[in-house]
Amino acid sequence: MGNILNEKGKVYRSTRGWEILSTYMEAEKPSHLFVITDENTEEHCLSLFSEKIAINISVENITIPAGEKHKNLTTSLGVWETLSEKGADKNSLIVNLGGGVVTDLGGFVASTFKRGLPFINIPTSLLAMVDASVGGKNGVDLGHLKNQIGVINLPECVVVDIDFLKTLPQEQLISGLAEMLKHGLIHSTEYWERVKKVNFSEKNEFENLIWDSIAIKEEIVKQDPYERNLRKTLNYGHTLGHAIESYFLESEEKTTLLHGEAVAIGIILATHISAELLDFPKERLKDITATVLKYFSKKNFNKNDIEAVIKLLAFDKKNRNGKVLFVLLKDIGQYKTDCEVPNSLIYKAFEYYKNF
Amino acid sequence: MGNILNEKGKVYRSTRGWEILSTYMEAEKPSHLFVITDENTEEHCLSLFSEKIAINISVENITIPAGEKHKNLTTSLGVWETLSEKGADKNSLIVNLGGGVVTDLGGFVASTFKRGLPFINIPTSLLAMVDASVGGKNGVDLGHLKNQIGVINLPECVVVDIDFLKTLPQEQLISGLAEMLKHGLIHSTEYWERVKKVNFSEKNEFENLIWDSIAIKEEIVKQDPYERNLRKTLNYGHTLGHAIESYFLESEEKTTLLHGEAVAIGIILATHISAELLDFPKERLKDITATVLKYFSKKNFNKNDIEAVIKLLAFDKKNRNGKVLFVLLKDIGQYKTDCEVPNSLIYKAFEYYKNF
Numbered sequence: 001m002g003n004i005l006n007e008k009g010k011v012y013r014s015t016r017g018w019e020i021l022s023t024y025m026e027a028e029k030p031s032h033l034f035v036i037t038d039e040n041t042e043e044h045c046l047s048l049f050s051e052k053i054a055i056n057i058s059v060e061n062i063t064i065p066a067g068e069k070h071k072n073l074t075t076s077l078g079v080w081e082t083l084s085e086k087g088a089d090k091n092s093l094i095v096n097l098g099g100g101v102v103t104d105l106g107g108f109v110a111s112t113f114k115r116g117l118p119f120i121n122i123p124t125s126l127l128a129m130v131d132a133s134v135g136g137k138n139g140v141d142l143g144h145l146k147n148q149i150g151v152i153n154l155p156e157c158v159v160v161d162i163d164f165l166k167t168l169p170q171e172q173l174i175s176g177l178a179e180m181l182k183h184g185l186i187h188s189t190e191y192w193e194r195v196k197k198v199n200f201s202e203k204n205e206f207e208n209l210i211w212d213s214i215a216i217k218e219e220i221v222k223q224d225p226y227e228r229n230l231r232k233t234l235n236y237g238h239t240l241g242h243a244i245e246s247y248f249l250e251s252e253e254k255t256t257l258l259h260g261e262a263v264a265i266g267i268i269l270a271t272h273i274s275a276e277l278l279d280f281p282k283e284r285l286k287d288i289t290a291t292v293l294k295y296f297s298k299k300n301f302n303k304n305d306i307e308a309v310i311k312l313l314a315f316d317k318k319n320r321n322g323k324v325l326f327v328l329l330k331d332i333g334q335y336k337t338d339c340e341v342p343n344s345l346i347y348k349a350f351e352y353y354k355n356f
Numbered sequence: 357m358g359n360i361l362n363e364k365g366k367v368y369r370s371t372r373g374w375e376i377l378s379t380y381m382e383a384e385k386p387s388h389l390f391v392i393t394d395e396n397t398e399e400h401c402l403s404l405f406s407e408k409i410a411i412n413i414s415v416e417n418i419t420i421p422a423g424e425k426h427k428n429l430t431t432s433l434g435v436w437e438t439l440s441e442k443g444a445d446k447n448s449l450i451v452n453l454g455g456g457v458v459t460d461l462g463g464f465v466a467s468t469f470k471r472g473l474p475f476i477n478i479p480t481s482l483l484a485m486v487d488a489s490v491g492g493k494n495g496v497d498l499g500h501l502k503n504q505i506g507v508i509n510l511p512e513c514v515v516v517d518i519d520f521l522k523t524l525p526q527e528q529l530i531s532g533l534a535e536m537l538k539h540g541l542i543h544s545t546e547y548w549e550r551v552k553k554v555n556f557s558e559k560n561e562f563e564n565l566i567w568d569s570i571a572i573k574e575e576i577v578k579q580d581p582y583e584r585n586l587r588k589t590l591n592y593g594h595t596l597g598h599a600i601e602s603y604f605l606e607s608e609e610k611t612t613l614l615h616g617e618a619v620a621i622g623i624i625l626a627t628h629i630s631a632e633l634l635d636f637p638k639e640r641l642k643d644i645t646a647t648v649l650k651y652f653s654k655k656n657f658n659k660n661d662i663e664a665v666i667k668l669l670a671f672d673k674k675n676r677n678g679k680v681l682f683v684l685l686k687d688i689g690q691y692k693t694d695c696e697v698p699n700s701l702i703y704k705a706f707e708y709y710k711n712f
Binding site: 031073077080081084087089090091111112113114115116137139142143145147148149150151152153314315317318319320321322 | 387445472503676
């Protein structure tokens with residue numbers, strides 16, 4: 001493998017992507033082509049995938065239940081068993097066709113079945129396009145704790161085609177926007193200013209924003225694949241974001257948040273903490289807060305909620321020696337990793353979020 | 357990590373190994389030191405480990421049930437949950453102290469927890485010393501199918517100390533010998549002639565045989581870490597061996613075989629097939645058969661057993677495009693990979709084994 005796809009994990013766009021993928025499949029002649037979908041992408045994306053693949057190849061579909069709460073070992077076991085029953089071997093190819101849950105879980109299942117089958121990500125949600133499907137991180141949740149079990153292993157390639165977004169519900173589109181806003185904040189005011197004015201119906205400019213967002217992530221991953229330093233910036237807003245997402249996932253009273261909804265809150269909180277600790281400019285903090293709240297409705301957190309979220313920070317994957325470590329910003333595009341944050345500042349940030 | 361251990365996966369011996377390991381731990385100051393054992397190595401090896409580690413470091417022990425039938429995802433889940441509860445972070449170090457089940461499962465659990473914690477293998481069985489702990493293959497069984505779920509990921513290092521063999525039951529010692537005999541067959545008549553005359557009570561020569569066996573495996577793994585070709589030779593005797601082991605594991609009537617017992621049978625069968633297909637010398641076949649049967653008592657296979665074993669070959673990890681592919685030998689030290697074998701020759705090999 002690798003004559004056609006000479007750079008593992010590379011993202012190919014639309015028509016060119018399908019051409020590359022078709023050529024690759026024709027050359028490799030996989031013994032089986034397994035396409036992993038969830039219930040939604042089976043319905044809305046599988047036939048489009050078959051149309052886009054220009055070659056005649058028989059597809060074996062494996063569908064998992066939709067939703068973050070199924071991104072776990074039980075679902076993985078089901079897929080492993082199906083692969084085993086259907087005779088998957090090291091010459092089989094796995095295509096993950098779906099949003100972040102499908103690419104995260106499918107990548108993990110492929111990376112560990114018979115110690116690793118080749119796989120390809122075809123993200124069908126905005127979130128998966130600009131974030132989850134790129135960079136080789138995969139995994140599943142352990143209980144309500146996000147992405148605790150997984151590996152870093154690049155797909156053979158990623159094919160991004162925004163045609164899939166046509167059938168994506170609006171709230172899912174918004175959820176993906178959170179990661180694009182994050183890319184703006186960690187990268188440059190230039191990209192931030194463009195993305196904050198996004199108009200989903202201006203197709204060309206929206207598409208360009210997506211490609212630029214992917215390029216920002218690809219460049220970071222290329223420079224620091226194993227997250228020694230720079231790659232940690234991609235966790236901006238995610239330290240509290242993941243804890244909030246986990247908390248809403250486990251709580252019986254709360255409605256489960258979309259990943260982007262949790263990250264959006266995390267971005268506001270991290271930026272407030274950045275202003276307190278690293279003098280991130282106050283007027284930019286206001287601009288960012290207003291921008292995020294334009295897309296993401298405010299959620300309520302009482303004292304108990306905040307306490308529970310802080311407890312969950314103990315499970316963050318960036319922690320070292322029992323310390324919770326944040327990525328913060330001195331300004332847009334100027335990051336500082338491994339920042340310790342006192343709980344008092346976390347409470348203060350929630351207070352700011354509530355009163356804005 | 358890596359200043360002290362500059363070559364990932366390297367095997368260090370006895371006193372020197374403990375010195376290196378102690379220095380490494382002193383330098384890295386892991387936030388937690390988790391030692392994974394099974395019920396047997398908790399009893400027989402854990403205190404010896406603590407004596408050998410020359411530094412003062414607190415150990416958190418995680419014990420799994422002993423035996424191949426527990427090398428599965430349920431046991432893995434238990435260890436992941438314990439790590440999570442005890443606050444394992446990316447600065448934690450995992451030590452796998454045990455036989456092949458512990459190093460295989462512990463390596464998999466470490467490689468996938470928070471996308472990978474550093475781990476060290478300290479094999480306490482002969483089999484784990486000369487084979488399982490070396491080379492970075494890890495994994496667990498899927499149902500009764502061997503090692504279907506796992507990754508290739510090297511430990512920080514391996515420390516081999518034959519003092520642990522003092523408490524190893526005799527049948528476990530014999531089980532490990534199967535892999536040493538295999539190393540002889542794929543490597544050289546020189547090593548084969550020495551290992552076939554092994555005397556466990558001649559400590560020095562036995563120890564030398566162990567180091568040479570490890571060196572053979574290390575060299576193969578270094579040349580071909582991802583098993584494109586040469587590394588497949590380490591599967592000599594394992595294609596049928598794994599299928600036989602799986603069959604005895606799932607069958608309610610059969611007593612579960614030790615890995616080495618199954619591989620021993622697989623070696624005889626593969627060598628008979630080699631004689632039929634590749635003109636492996638007949639007198640050597642006899643010598644090998646007699647040597648193996650000196651250590652490993654013969655098992656009975658009726659027609660149904662053989663049919664069931666052949667069915668299980670479909671799950672072998674070396675298979676490509678639905679074909680079962682064997683490693684065979686033209687002579688000792690002269691291998692041929694990816695050989696297709698008709699079922700008739702498999703039946704014939706079992707016949708030879710039965711009548712020898």
